[in-house]
Amino acid sequence: MINIALPKGRLGEKVYKLFAAAGYEFAGMLDNSRRLVFENKELDMRCFWVKPFDVPVYVERGTADIGAAGKDILMERSPDVYELLDLKAGACRMAVAARNDFREDTEKILRVATEFPNIARSYYSGLGREIDIITLRGSLELAPVLGLSDVIVDIVETGTTLRENNLSVLTYIADLSARLIANKAAYKFKGEVIDEIMRRLER
Numbered sequence: 001m002i003n004i005a006l007p008k009g010r011l012g013e014k015v016y017k018l019f020a021a022a023g024y025e026f027a028g029m030l031d032n033s034r035r036l037v038f039e040n041k042e043l044d045m046r047c048f049w050v051k052p053f054d055v056p057v058y059v060e061r062g063t064a065d066i067g068a069a070g071k072d073i074l075m076e077r078s079p080d081v082y083e084l085l086d087l088k089a090g091a092c093r094m095a096v097a098a099r100n101d102f103r104e105d106t107e108k109i110l111r112v113a114t115e116f117p118n119i120a121r122s123y124y125s126g127l128g129r130e131i132d133i134i135t136l137r138g139s140l141e142l143a144p145v146l147g148l149s150d151v152i153v154d155i156v157e158t159g160t161t162l163r164e165n166n167l168s169v170l171t172y173i174a175d176l177s178a179r180l181i182a183n184k185a186a187y188k189f190k191g192e193v194i195d196e197i198m199r200r201l202e203r
């Protein structure tokens with residue numbers, strides 16, 4: 001049996017539709033229910049909804065053979081998995097943003113609010129810039145508006161949230177989208193089936 005972890009939420013629904021279009025359907029997956037595990041006996045596959053941040057954990061530990069995770073989450077968690085395919089769903093970018101009137105003062109430690117402390121740390125250490133990381137869970141845009149931080153490291157899709165809060169992008173750090181990932185041992189033993197899934201998703 002192949003176990004598949006998909007991220008619960010908007011991105012996961014897009015990814016599930018790719019799986020369904022590729023011939024991997026799981027009855028009830030898109031019903032608005034609280035069920036989390038779905039099985040397709042004919043395919044001998046099981047699919048489950050997990051919190052987006054947790055997909056790499058399920059795949060790395062082998063509870064899921066494959067999964068779909070945002071590149072942001074892969075960059076943040078650096079799981080020991082194979083990244084097989086760019087699913088192209090949920091394209092957006094990781095950016096540094098600040099208030100429109102922000103002026104960089106290299107004499108001061110930069111206060112950086114983010115949901116992605118490892119990404120922020122590695123970006124600024126590459127620049128040799130000393131920072132103070134403030135880890136938040138969502139609505140990052142509030143931090144510079146209220147003076148909690150100087151900048152944010154966050155996901156930008158359309159740019160609407162930044163614009164509506166008088167913020168703008170200083171730098172783009174990375175292009176993001178959903179990726180198909182696989183457990184390393186599972187790929188060794190179920191490689192043929194996983195390759196077939198990958199080929200069909202690619203088409």
Ligand code: PRP
Pocket residue numbers: 137138139140141154155156157158159160161162
């Ligand atoms: C994400 C991200 C930004 C927003 C960007 O938040 O953190 O806030 O989307 O999208 P935009 O550029 O199209 O405006 P999400 O809606 O996932 O909610 P969150 O703030 O709770 O993380």
